[in-house]
Ligand SMILES: Nc1ncnc2c1ncn2[C@@H]1O[C@H](COP(=O)(O)OP(=O)(O)O)[C@@H](O)[C@H]1O
Ligand SMILES: Nc1ncnc2c1ncn2[C@@H]1O[C@H](COP(=O)(O)OP(=O)(O)O)[C@@H](O)[C@H]1O
Ligand SMILES: [Mg+2]
């Protein structure tokens with residue numbers, strides 16, 4: 001895996017939304033600050049690799065997923081897919097080949113499914129709209145295969161059903177089957193198991209892990225749950241307020257985190273079998289600031305229990321702290 | 334740590350044989366059955382189960398807030414020894430909020446968007462406690478500070494607050510009439526881990542500060558490990574296991590509890606494997622005979638299909654499974670016959 005070529009590469013990628021500002025700003029003609037949802041992300045995903053993005057809500061994970069799948073346009077930086085610069089590619093027909101290779105799975109399977117369509121039509125939809133297969137026998141074949149790969153067995157039993165006739169776990173599998181039908185090289189999954197019961201969650205994670213084995217498909221898995229990320233991912237990238245603050249192997253991030261924010265995330269995670277002797281930093285105070293008001297210096301410094309003078313002034317560079325392990329923190333300098 | 338078997342103190346809340354049915358398209362569907370438990374003053378108990386297992390229905394029944402198509406078909410609820418009129422909305426009014434209070438599932442997203450939060454907290458104080466407007470506002474400010482929001486923030490509208498802050502507002506509202514029991518229905522399910530930890534910490538602090546009894550409803554067993562004394566596991570409308578947190582995690586008895594624990598990814602376990610529970614929970618329309626878990630249970634025996642196993646008491650708690658207490662040889666032969 002470490003030698004596999006990159007399927008996805010983000011270089012200083014930015015998504016800034018125009019700020020709306022308050023009424024007062026408007027009256028005084030003050031420009032309102034842009035919402036810097038994704039604010040300079042560097043990240044690579046290799047062919048067949050599973051990378052998890054973790055961070056609390058408001059850190060920009062969903063926006064990152066949406067810009068990678070080209071549901072929105074980046075406002076800066078570069079987005080490379082399989083070696084090609086796709087940063088400014090847009091429009092339905094220009095994006096068709098890209099959509100064929102990159103698919104997105106959303107958190108809420110219930111909203112993602114059209115209640116009036118049968119499961120067959122839902123799974124066949126991307127194949128039809130991307131005009132990947134036109135022949136009916138072939139279409140049925142592809143839909144059946146996707147059902148089976150997503151764990152909907154026997155496939156025929158689900159074809160004629162409607163979303164309301166499915167359990168929550170089955171609905172999420174239909175969403176996965178739809179994404180798989182086009183045989184993508186990369187799936188971006190935005191919190192695909194957060195709404196599911198723990199027992200069903202494990203089934204879906206298993207389906208996704210099997211897919212990588214069978215199809216060598218890469219997966220960018222967005223979650224706020226560190227144990228889930230550890231379970232499914234080869235590598236984890238920790239995101240805070242629009243930036244990646246630490247990346248490393250799943251084990252390094254889980255057992256040897258270096259950035260104080262990663263440590264805080266780990267400490268906030270409920271653990272099941274008693275306490276271990278891990279170092280305890282004080283719990284994080286307060287809330288993540290708005291992406292329209294990103295603090296100067298290190299963007300984490302107002303909440304960081306270890307912040308010192310330099311953190312308030314300069315943003316720390318991302319440095320290597322081990323093989324495949326990087327972090328952006330002045331303590332590591 | 335309290336021992337559930339120790340009957341020395343009178344419980345603050347006693348639920349006995351509670352049963353609720355929903356009417357749906359002309360037929361009556363048994364939803365929860367034979368739910369019995371006791372809670373001591375100041376105790377924190379978790380009610381854990383998959384979605385659809387009947388947790389919210391149980392909470393609503395206890396608070397006398399069931400929807401019109403639901404009926405309490407059996408059992409009773411006692412508060413400090415007195416039977417509560419849970420199927421009479423008007424008669425329940427003096428008890429609700431001032432004795433038993435509920436933080437509703439998903440309610441933090443249902444705050445009125447056009448009113449400042451201070452007003453939304455003050456309103457129940459006026460209605461329930463008969464306070465004047467000024468008194469109610471003063472009480473609301475006090476409640477905000479209690480849940481860790483500065484009183485000045487009370488001027489904010491719901492959309493100006495994060496999910497965690499809105500959940501704090503819901504907790505403040507539940508505390509308005511100084512209840513002794515708070516039922517939190519999935520209070521952290523929609524929140525990220527950092528916010529979840531903050532809310533659980535707040536509930537734990539309030540609990541000891543106000544000597545609150547807490548019923549924490551969740552589908553996520555890992556949430557309860559650090560903030561509850563006891564866990565009750567619910568499956569398809571019945572309690573299947575009840576025990577201290579330490580005991581449930583270290584020594585689960587019911588096969589469902591065991592599988593639930595194994596399906597939580599746990600890095601401290603060292604191996605990157607989860608064991609999914611096969612299949613889906615039964616729907617209301619298709620409840621199997623006997624033990625409802627048997628279709629997904631790795632240790633199901635013929636006897637499991639015959640009759641619902643009783644929730645039997647043992648030294649450390651209660652469990653409803655034919656494997657407990659372990660059968661003697663002759664009995665085993667009979668069960669497998
Ligand atoms: N369309 C949008 N317009 C303006 N701000 C947005 C938009 N989408 C997201 N944001 C803001 O960007 C930040 C990151 O949001 P999001 O990507 O949803 O984070 P996460 O998925 O990690 O919770 C938040 O502050 C959010 O309010
Ligand atoms: N108002 C209602 N009418 C009919 N059925 C309902 C109603 N509310 C809940 N149910 C059903 O009752 C069962 C238990 O639901 P609930 O108590 O909400 O479970 P939980 O809170 O554990 O997810 C589910 O099968 C659900 O579909
Ligand atoms: Mg998101």
Ligand SMILES: [Mg+2]
Nearest residue numbers: 388389390438
């Ligand atoms: Mg519920």
